[in-house]
Amino acid sequence: MAIITTTKGDMDDSLLVHKSGSIDNEIEYTTWDEYYLDGELVHRSAHVTLKTSPFTDLIGATLG
Amino acid sequence: MANTQSMCTSFLGQLLSAGHNFASNNVARSASTADTFKAALYVTTATINAATTAYSATNEVSGTNYTAGGVTVTNATNPTSTNSSSTAGVGYWTPSASIVYTNVTLSTAFDTMLLYNSSQSNAAVAAYTFGSQTITAGNFTLTMPSNTTTTALVRLSTT
Numbered sequence: 001m002a003i004i005t006t007t008k009g010d011m012d013d014s015l016l017v018h019k020s021g022s023i024d025n026e027i028e029y030t031t032w033d034e035y036y037l038d039g040e041l042v043h044r045s046a047h048v049t050l051k052t053s054p055f056t057d058l059i060g061a062t063l064g
Numbered sequence: 065m066a067n068t069q070s071m072c073t074s075f076l077g078q079l080l081s082a083g084h085n086f087a088s089n090n091v092a093r094s095a096s097t098a099d100t101f102k103a104a105l106y107v108t109t110a111t112i113n114a115a116t117t118a119y120s121a122t123n124e125v126s127g128t129n130y131t132a133g134g135v136t137v138t139n140a141t142n143p144t145s146t147n148s149s150s151t152a153g154v155g156y157w158t159p160s161a162s163i164v165y166t167n168v169t170l171s172t173a174f175d176t177m178l179l180y181n182s183s184q185s186n187a188a189v190a191a192y193t194f195g196s197q198t199i200t201a202g203n204f205t206l207t208m209p210s211n212t213t214t215t216a217l218v219r220l221s222t223t
Contacts, residue, residue, distance in 0.1 A: 045202030054071040
């Protein structure tokens with residue numbers, strides 16, 4: 001049993017339908033959790049783990 | 065319109081004039097405290113990319129418990145530099161904690177976080193993209209990559 005923060009206030013998760021999913025690619029690993037009450041989305045949270053970032057190569061000038 | 069993951073070009077020029085201080089032990093400035101960096105979220109229809117020069121509220125997400133400008137990034141680890149050979153090396157930095165937007169409702173889809181320097185006229189650092197998200201009465205958490213030469217959030221490399 002867990003308490004979920006929802007648009008209707010805090011609710012026991014046993015009253016809700018839980019759906020979850022994930023994405024795993026070269027940019028990110030993402031998971032999300034959704035909770036529904038009578039078919040209405042009342043909670044959705046997401047957790048993104050960044051894998052890559054903009055990488056900048058610096059090149060010094062050559063003298064001579 | 066779309067967002068593009070990229071280092072902001074203006075950031076690179078500003079580095080040469082000590083325009084950003086990620087460190088508490090910076091030798092280029094008299095101050096011994098790092099600048100404050102923040103993370104703002106942008107909707108999928110925004111145009112955040114290498115040409116972005118500063119934080120703007122235009123096309124930033126909005127919703128319950130989200131404050132315009134985003135959240136402050138935790139910075140307890142100074143930048144590091146490492147030589148990879150006699151002619152090359154990497155300087156790198158990563159926030160020391162996950163970036164968390166707590167108990168927010170963000171109904172318009174978003175896919176980008178802009179890292180910017182709120183101590184220096186909100187100058188842009190870099191844009192980070194991810195799959196489109198919405199949040200309903202929940203947390204949005206961005207976990208940082210490992211702070212290494214190959215995965216750190218901000219990396220400058222010579223080859």
